[in-house]
Amino acid sequence: MGDYQTRRVMGFWRTWGLSVGMMVGSGVFMLPTVLAPFGAYALAGWLVTGLGTIALAYSLCYMAKRITATGGPYAYSRAGFGDFVGFQMAWGYWISLWIAVAAVTVAFVGYLSEFFPVLKTSPTLSLVAGLSLIWVLVFVNCRSVRGSSALQLITTLAKFLPLLFLALVGLVSVESTNFAAMKEPADGLDATIAASALAMWAFIGFEVATVPAGEVQDPARTIPRATMMGVLAVTVLYFAVTVAAFGLLPADELMNSTAPLADAASALVGPAGATVIAIIALVATSSGVNANLFAAGQMPMAAALDGLFPSLFGMKTKFGTPAWSFIIGGILSSVALALNFVNGLVVAFEFLILLSTVTAILPVAMSAASAWLYAVRDPHASRGVHLRDTIVAAIGFGYAVWIIAGSGRDSVYWAFLLLLAGLPIYVWVTRQRREGAE
Template identity: 25%
Template sequence: MASEANKMGLVGLTTIVTVNMMGSGIIMLPASLAQTGAISLLSWLVTAVGAMCIAYAFAKCGMYCDRDGGMSAYASEAHGKSSFFIASYTYYVCLVISAVAIAVSCVGYLEEFIPWLKASSFNTFIGVVVILVVTMVANFKGPKITGQISTFTVWGVIIPVVGLSIIGWFWFDPKIFASAWNPHQEGTMDAISSGIALTLWAFLGIESAGANSATVENPKKNVPLACMLATSFTAIVYITSTAVIQGIVPNAALAASDAPFGLVYTYMFNPTVGLIITALAVTACIGSLLGWQFTNAQVSKAAADINLFPKIFSSVTKDNAPVKGMLIMLALELGLAVLTISPTLIKQFNVLVNLAVFINMVPYILSLTGLEAILRNNNVSSKEYRIGAVVGTFAVAYSIYGVYACGQQAVFYGAIVTFIGYIFYGFIAARDDKKMPA
């Protein structure tokens, strides 16, 4: 337990949560959202409210549930041990898909330096494979190296995105923005729904916000407040940066871009600056991919440690790296990369994002619906319980809307992937019950 003098304050916690959320998820979104038009900014507004509800609910879960397992532990508080497995399983699958999506983003930005990558979909696939392999191998040296690299590289996306939100308005042209508002004349609700999955993707990682409440001053007040402040700030940056781009780069050019932030800085300054920003984005993608791959290896190791995943996932090297589990994850990532090869990076990215968001909503909904049980078990005040129940219900409702917005194809294949998990659990449930989590 950290002493009071060494505990983190509100500002420090808010900064950490903000950095954790602002990974590489935003760097391809302007081009994806431009497929609909600037009207997709309304999706950001809806997602911002939903994300704040989710952040608050997860913060409360993290404060009052001290069991290992994160979302899986929250889920089991209300739904029992099978939900612990399904939450772990679906989160694992989501992070496998997310890793491929981030690699696709990285290739899109690398094309500015290696034109060969965009010569054909096969060349793009080779680029994705190389990035996945290199970043996975880099994780073999353990968590210390991974943490140091990720902490540095995340600023490769934060600096350009925050910078654009502040200075980009000097280049903003209302006429370009107006012409990009709704180029396909879609209905407002259809336009909002088309962007929900994409914008929600940018906030994935909220679930880790309340993980370290024991190291925070006055956690009952500061953890939820830091989560709300960090999510609000991140939402403002995402919304303003996307709006600025829509008012600088013509919509058709933006929709066709594989490196939208490099493109907008080229419009604002010159190609050299655009290439610098593109290089920063590549750095951010690699760092983010390192972090998420190691996180997923730890998720599977934690599940294996309590007999929910095969024991091979819990095996570690002298550097405390679960290399065998990482290699299994790499094989899954490469297989998924093959299955999602597309003539255009934007299409491949969108398919992966929709599938990842749907599958990630499974552990979200399972864990968020455990909040009321967690609050009751901790005998919180009636006021705190009511607020938590109301906000948690809104968070679940938004998560369900996120499922709807992913589209029929993502829901269809995501449901099959989820149901396959129950086949695995059937074998696990047959084991000695004493080895299962309570």
């Protein structure tokens, strides 16, 4: 049992695969259509988003070198601002993860229905297909961190490389007239801001590589490298995919497309291209489910071992995995998935997805604030290093706050209430910890 607990099985590539696998989910397959109305300003929006995300990633990397405990944004928030803030960030981030498991599973079932049309007309079969995916992955994660991380790397490469190939080949085949025909918004600044806010949703999840630090080899070195290289790789991929789609499809067709990458692939290699994209989408969404589920098990385990979550989440099997943490996350994801197939609750479920995004960004913002705090207090840094670390952390924090503000008042309002709803749990576990100490 001790051997399983002390063995670190995640090197650079598995950690990189977790980060990239979390980011490259269902969102990339709709990005060209979403950004098409902004014309050339969409590319400017990518630049803003890329720089903001890099600043956030740098802040997380800064903390990863100093805090090597499992938990990622939760651990960094706790290190900077104490147990109470740490618990709040853990609570919100955990909820965002199991909601995301359900959301990406819905997307997986949607792509699966292209091969099994009966899923389009049978909510029951759709639910069974989705639940089957969740619980197969729960089993894999309960059984082995090695197996889960290997699966994550394989599925990440299986979706990343074909998408990159499509983008690069597509760039060679673009029609310049398609760019010329694109409509340009009247207000370039507003268009750039709107495009960058929309593009940010595709980067959610870059922070996940910091969560399983206890399973990573040399985490102070591996996690920063994997996180930053993951963000840079995905930025290049998204930019190339967007430009290729803009150049392969006429503007009007692109803006009205429900499957822009499939349409772009069809324009490039014929009808078979759409089938290939659908297969890649299945790989991408299943990989995204696994990444979210993995983090949804590891993060509350870290909080439980720190005495901030119920101890059940920290119990490990003989394989060294927090099985109950995965099982509870799987149950809650299954409930959220089932709600999606109940008439009248679809709108509510869509709102939960946006809420999931806000509650995921909050801990990242707090981690950037922790990096800012650490940089200000660092007595050993040279003047230049001190200035660099302070400025980048401040930019990352400001960008995260801007993204939260751009999510809408309702989302921020409910995210605040969600954090308050976790307070009884905090009171309970704190009391249990105090009684145990006495």
